[in-house]
Each structure stands twice: as C-alpha cells, then as structure tokens.
Amino acid sequence: MKIRPANLCFAKIKVYRYAFEQKVLIERFKDSPDHSHTLEESEKLKRSQTVQNLVMQEAIKNYRPPEIVNAVKEYATEKLDLGESVKELRQKKVTNIKYKVRGALDAHLVGNSDLKLDIQDSIFFLKNQEYLVEYYEISHLSTYGFVFMHPKQLKNLEQHGWLTLIDSTHKTNRYDCRLFTLYIRDYYGCWNVGAHFFVSKEDSVTIAEGLKIVRRFARHWSPRYFLSDQSNIESNSIRMAFPGLKNGEQDCDVTSTNALESYHSELKRLTSPQHGLIGACHKIVELDKKKCSDSEHVAYEFRVKRISAVGVDDDILQEIHKFPFPVQQMLISEFCAVEGRMEKGKSAPGLTSLHCYCLFFHRYLLPCRHIFHEHAYGVTKLLTSDVWEKFQRMFDEAGFDIYISRGLVDLEVPRMTEAEKATENRRLAVSELMERVRDMYWRVEETGNIEQTGTFIRELKNCIEPVLNNQMA
Numbered sequence: 001m002k003i004r005p006a007n008l009c010f011a012k013i014k015v016y017r018y019a020f021e022q023k024v025l026i027e028r029f030k031d032s033p034d035h036s037h038t039l040e041e042s043e044k045l046k047r048s049q050t051v052q053n054l055v056m057q058e059a060i061k062n063y064r065p066p067e068i069v070n071a072v073k074e075y076a077t078e079k080l081d082l083g084e085s086v087k088e089l090r091q092k093k094v095t096n097i098k099y100k101v102r103g104a105l106d107a108h109l110v111g112n113s114d115l116k117l118d119i120q121d122s123i124f125f126l127k128n129q130e131y132l133v134e135y136y137e138i139s140h141l142s143t144y145g146f147v148f149m150h151p152k153q154l155k156n157l158e159q160h161g162w163l164t165l166i167d168s169t170h171k172t173n174r175y176d177c178r179l180f181t182l183y184i185r186d187y188y189g190c191w192n193v194g195a196h197f198f199v200s201k202e203d204s205v206t207i208a209e210g211l212k213i214v215r216r217f218a219r220h221w222s223p224r225y226f227l228s229d230q231s232n233i234e235s236n237s238i239r240m241a242f243p244g245l246k247n248g249e250q251d252c253d254v255t256s257t258n259a260l261e262s263y264h265s266e267l268k269r270l271t272s273p274q275h276g277l278i279g280a281c282h283k284i285v286e287l288d289k290k291k292c293s294d295s296e297h298v299a300y301e302f303r304v305k306r307i308s309a310v311g312v313d314d315d316i317l318q319e320i321h322k323f324p325f326p327v328q329q330m331l332i333s334e335f336c337a338v339e340g341r342m343e344k345g346k347s348a349p350g351l352t353s354l355h356c357y358c359l360f361f362h363r364y365l366l367p368c369r370h371i372f373h374e375h376a377y378g379v380t381k382l383l384t385s386d387v388w389e390k391f392q393r394m395f396d397e398a399g400f401d402i403y404i405s406r407g408l409v410d411l412e413v414p415r416m417t418e419a420e421k422a423t424e425n426r427r428l429a430v431s432e433l434m435e436r437v438r439d440m441y442w443r444v445e446e447t448g449n450i451e452q453t454g455t456f457i458r459e460l461k462n463c464i465e466p467v468l469n470n471q472m473a
Contacts, residue, residue, distance in 0.1 A: 011028070011029075011032050011033050012028075012029035012032040013026055013027065013028055013029055013032070014026070014027045014028075014029055050076075050080070050082065050085070051072065051076065051082070051085050051086055051089065052097065054072045054075060054076060055068060055072055055089075055093075055094055055097045055098075056097060058071050058072060059094075059097055059098040063269070064269065065091045065094045065095045065098060066091060068094050068098065069089055069090075069091055069094050072086060072089060072094075073086045073089060108278075108279075108282070109272070109275045109276070109278065109279030109282055109283075110274070110275060110276055110279060111275065111276020111277060111278035111279055112276065112278070115175060118175075118276045118277050118278055119135065119144075119146065119277060121276075121278045122146075122276075122277045122278045122280075122281045123135060123146060123148075125278060125281055125282070125285075126148045126281055126285070129150075129285050130150060130151065131148045131149060131150050131285075132147075132148065132149055132150075132151070132154065132217050133146060133147065133148045134146065134147050134148075134213050134217075136209055136210070136213060138205055138206050138209060141201070141203065141205060141206065143199065143200045143201045143203065143205075143206040144199075144200050144206075145177075145197055145198050145199040145200060145206055145209065145210050146197065146198055147195065147196070147197040147210050147213040147214055147217070148195075148196050148197065148281075149193075149194070149195035149196065149214065149217060149218075150193075150288065150292075152292060153192070153193050153194055153195060153288070154195075154217055154218050156184055156186060156192055156193075156194055157182065157184055157194035157195060157214075157218045157221050158218050158219075158220040158221050159186075160184040160185060160186050160187070161182070161184050161194055161218070161221045161222070161223055162222065162223060162224040162225070163184065163185065163223075163224065163225050163227070164182050164183070164184055164194060164223050164225070164226050164227070165182070165183035165184070165191075165226075165227050165228070165259065165260045166180065166181070166182055166183075166226055166227070166228045166234060166238070166260075167180070167181065167183075167228060167229055167234075167260045167261065167264065168180045168181075168202065168234075169181075169264040169267065169268060171268065171271075171273045172267065172268065172271040172273075172275075172280040172283075173271070173273070173275055173276060173277050173279065173280040174273055174274055174275065174276060175200070175276075175277065176273075176443065177198040177199060177200055177277065178198065178199050178201075178202045179196060179197075179198055179264075179267075179280070179284070180196065180197050180198075180199065180207065180210060181193060181194075181195070181196050181260060181263065181264065182194035182195045182196075182214065183259060183260040183263065185259075186295060186299075187299075188295070188298050188299050188302045188326075189298075189326070190294065190295040190298050190299075191259040191260075191263070192291055192292070192295050193263070193288055193291060194214075194218075195214045195217070195218070196284060197210035197213070197214070198277065198280075202233055202436070202439060203233060203432070203436060204233050204234075204236035204237040204240060204432055205237075205240070207233065207234065207237035208236075208237040208238075208240035208241040209241075211237060211238070211241035211242070212241050215241065215242075223242065226238050226242075231435065232428055232431035232432045232434075232435050233432050233435055233436065235428065236428050236429075236432050239428075263287070263291070266287060267283060267284065267287050270283040270286065270287065271283045301325050302324045302325055302326065303324060303325075304325075305325040306321045306325070306328070307320070307321070307325065307328040307329060307332055309332045309335075309336075311336070311339075312332065312335055312336075313376075316335065316372075316383070319383070319385075319388045319392075320332065320335075322388070322392045323391075323392060323395065324395050327364075327366065327395065330360075330364065330366065331366060331367065334360060334366075334367065334368050334369045334372060335369070335372045337369040337372075338369050338372050338373045338376060338377075341369060341373055342373075342377075346373075347377075348373050348374045348377045348378030348379070349370045349373060349374055349378070350374065350378065350379070351370060351371060351374040351378070351380065351382065352380055353382075354367075354371065354382055354387060356368050356370045356371055358370055365391075365394070366391060367382075367383060367391065371383070437460065440456075441453075441456065441457075441460075444456045
C-alpha cells in the first residue's frame with residue numbers, strides 16, 4: 001500500500017470546473033509556494049485517470065496482466081505522449097484493476113465451491129452444448145476424470161484419427177485438474193480437436209481410462225500413430241489403452257506438439273486458475289466452436305475461392321480455377337516459374353507426354369513448370385481439356401487426403417524376449433514415477449510456500465532414502 005509522506009508538499013491550488021463549457025481552470029492559491037512535481041513523481045503516488053481508463057479498456061478484453069501492461073505502455077507512449085505517466089505502471093496495479101472490471105463478468109466462471117457440484121454443473125453444461133460426456137473414477141488411486149467430445153469431433157476423430165496428437169495442459173481451473181486434448185488433421189490440412197478429458201492426477205492408469213472411454217465413444221476410430229511429447233506417463237497410458245498398437249506412440253516434438261501447444265496456449269489465455277471446472281468448460285467450448293468455424297471456413301474456401309493472377313492466359317487460368325484453392329496457388333506458382341526459366345535462357349524441355357521427373361510432379365501429380373513451359377512455348381500441346389479434367393477429378397471427393405496412403409510396412413525390428421519386455425516395462429514404470437514426483441514438486445513450488453516445499457522434500461527423502469540405502473547395502 002502506498003503511503004503519502006507527511007509534509008511532502010505545501011503547495012495549494014484552486015480548481016474551477018465549468019460544466020457548461022466543459023472546461024477546467026487551475027490556479028495557484030494565494031501565497032502558495034511556486035514549484036512543481038514531475039509526472040513520474042505524481043504517478044508514484046496516484047495513477048492518472050487516463051492511464052487507469054486505458055488499463056480498464058484492455059482488462060475488458062480479458063488479456064493477461066503482463067500483456068495489458070505492455071499494450072498500455074506502448075499505446076500511451078506512442079499515441080498519447082504519456083511515456084512518463086506509464087513509466088511506473090506495475091503488473092500488481094493492473095491485476096487489481098482487472099479484478100474489479102472482470103469480477104462481475106466472470107462470476108459464472110467461478111463455479112460452485114463444492115467440487116462434486118462443480119463437476120455436475122460442468123457435465124450438465126457440456127451436455128446442453130450437445131457434447132458426449134462420461135465421468136469415471138479409479139477407486140484404488142482415488143483419482144477421477146471426465147471425457148467430453150462433440151459429435152462433430154467424434155466424426156473427425158473416426159475419419160482422420162489415424163494420426164493423433166496427445167498432450168496436456170494445466171492451470172485452467174482452481175483444482176489443477178489436467179486437461180488432455182486429442183488433436184487431428186483433416187482433409188484440408190486443418191488441425192482440429194478430436195476429444196478432451198480432465199484428470200485429477202496425471203498418472204498412466206487414469207489417463208488410459210480416459211482414452212478407453214474416447215475409444216468407446218468413437219467405435220470406428222482406428223489410430224495408427226500417437227504423437228506426444230517426451231512424457232513417460234503418456235507413453236504408458238497409450239500402451240495400456242491400445243495394447244495391440246504397433247509402433248503407436250512416437251516422440252516427435254517438431255511435428256507433433258506444436259499445433260496442439262498452440263491450441264493450449266490460446267486456451268490458457270482465456271482460462272484462469274481461479275475459475276472452477278465449469279469456467280474451464282465454458283472457455284473450451286468457446287474455443288472449440290472457433291476452431292470448428294475456422295475449419296469450415298477453410299473447407300469452404302478450399303472449394304469456392306478463386307485466385308487472381310497477372311500474366312496468366314485466360315484459358316489456363318479458367319482451368320486452374322476448377323481446382324481447390326491451395327492447389328490453385330501451387331499451379332500459379334509453377335506457371336509463373338516458366339518466366340524465370342526463360343530469363344535464364346532455358347528452352348522448352350521437349351516433353352512428349354504428361355510425365356516429368358521433377359520433384360513437384362512426383363510429389364503432387366500435377367502440371368509442373370516444365371509441362372507448362374512445353375505447353376506454352378514448345379512443340380507439344382500437353383494440356384488439352386481432357387487432360388485438365390483428369391487432373392481436376394483427383395480432388396472431386398477428397399482434399400489433400402488423396403496424397404496420404406496408410407498401410408503396414410514390415411520392418412526388421414529385433415523381437416524382444418519376455419525378459420527384455422519385463423525390463424522395459426520396469427524402466428517405464430520407474431520413469432513414470434520420477435516424472436510424477438517432478439510434477440508434484442513443481443506444483444508445490446509454484447505455491448510460493450517455502451515451508452510447504454521444504455516439508456515435501458523432507459517427506460520425499462524420508463520415503464526414498466531407506467529404499468536407496470537398502471539397495472546399496
């Protein structure tokens with residue numbers, strides 16, 4: 001709390017407010033000392049109303065305090081020339097203002113103080129939003145969770161879930177229940193949600209049960225690959241839920257978690273650790289609707305949108321417009337590359353058939369720059385109306401899925417003996433225990449309670465050291 005020091009200033013002023021003219025006149029009081037204070041000194045004592053109004057405007061948008069501080073400082077400095085006024089703006093002050101502004105707006109997100117009632121309200125809300133929901137408990141572990149997925153997500157998971165991303169995020173609710181999300185990519189290259197489930201604790205048994213329920217909902221879901229981050233807990237849960245899945249779980253950070261991490265980052269900007277599960281569910285549904293709308297927009301543009309291009313023959317452009325929009329972009333790029341070939345002094349390649357050895361043709365089976373070059377400036381007119389129609393029919397019933405083939409490939413992988421399998425299972429069990437201990441430590445550490453953290457470490461040492469000492473003896 002800021003306290004104004006005594007005898008700081010003896011200056012007095014008169015303030016006249018003219019309501020009709022909407023003006024304010026300020027005069028120095030008679031015999032008052034003639035001096036001034038810098039804006040920085042004044043702002044340390046009390047924030048100006050202009051700055052407070054800017055903070056309130058950003059707080060309504062529900063941005064996080066650090067983002068609000070940066071936005072207000074940037075706008076006030078560049079647009080209002082109030083750099084000195086926002087120099088002392090602190091995150092704590094912004095947090096307090098945001099709490100006052102958002103308190104009434106977020107009341108429905110706080111939820112019931114009773115956990116069981118909060119879960120019941122969350123399930124009721126999700127069912128009203130047409131989600132399929134199932135609550136479950138693991139009695140011997142005293143853990144619980146609930147799975148929820150929209151029928152549209154179920155359809156996507158069954159159609160495109162052969163490649164499924166899985167990852168979790170935390171700090172979306174005050175109970176710190178972890179949210180797991182399954183992510184898939186559709187015909188049109190869009191990543192979208194396949195399913196969600198909350199778990200009270202992140203252990204392989206509780207997670208595996210959530211995956212089994214998802215599988216019961218989506219009976220035609222046949223995953224071939226699960227891509228996850230380097231989590232032994234997730235690896236074990238996948239093995240338990242899909243025991244017959246060969247080469248199923250893959251650790252691949254670059255191609256697996258980036259899209260899903262982006263979804264979770266966007267979700268965490270909307271949720272709060274002070275909200276109940278009902279609040280988290282509200283924001284998840286809101287974001288799911290946005291993702292669904294984005295996917296539908298991409299699917300619509302895939303079939304309908306037409307590209308504009310300069311320097312392309314009208315006949316060729318008319319045929320290109322019959323392809324999906326992303327394919328139009330690729331074809332225009334290849335056609336424009338013909339000009340670059342000619343600038344380098346390259347002549348028509350002399351093709352006599354619709355076959356080229358370039359990477360583009362082998363990858364996409366579409367007219368490449370060499371075919372366009374031969375058709376426009378060579379002897380053979382390769383792109384007849386019948387040829388165009390054959391290329392266009394490739395995309396009649398599907399999107400980029402035509403470039404995806406799935407099948408079993410026999411690899412010479414040494415078979416593990418029963419003893420080796422048992423050793424591997426023990427290694428995974430130990431790795432999971434270490435991961436759970438590390439996760440619990442950070443949960444305690446983040447509370448900021450040094451005494452509680454110290455107690456946790458002492459209890460952990462008391463449990464582990466006897467085991468370690470017995471093995472070393």
